[in-house]
Amino acid sequence: MDGQQLQKIADDFAAELPGTNHEHRSDPDWDLYKVHGKVYMLMTDLPGRPVVILKADPDDAAALREQYTHITPGYHMNKTHWITVDGADTISEKLVKELVTDSYHLIVSGLPKSKQSVDPHTHNRRA
Structure with a gap:
């Protein structure tokens, strides 16, 4: 897949x-994806x-960077907790969706229970 397909x-x-919540900033050109004001994905x-830049568990991030040459440390983000994916x-497509889901769950799990839009421990978890 190319980078445009990846982003789509x-x-x-x-x-x-x-x-x-999707927010577009034109200067510089960034798309931010947030849940309750916390960013979980940037493009x-x-x-x-x-x-696509995503939050990742540090151990998972290290393993992903070792396994995939097109997954690198987070661009302009904490290199331990964020990854950059290019097409x-x-x-x-399955991996992209899993990485987006994992990033989303990491952010949701850090929110107060009253603000969690889903239970991050059970929502859409891989079998």
Whole structure:
């Protein structure tokens, strides 16, 4: 998949997650995806490549960076807790959706229970 397909899949999927708010900033050109004011996904274009930036568990982030050459430390974010994904044949639609879901759950689990739009421990978890 190319970077534009990657961003479209991530955008379409994020739109389905409860409580998601999409915000576009034009200077610089960023799309932010938030739940209760907390960012869980960003999209922008780096020179020559559209990317998606997601929060990730530090252990998972390290493993993903080792397994996929197109997953790198978070661009302009904490390199331990965020990853950058760019489009490549090794990045599947299923993986993109899993990474978006994981990022969303990490943010929701840090919210007070009264603000959690879903139970992050049971919502859409992989079997």
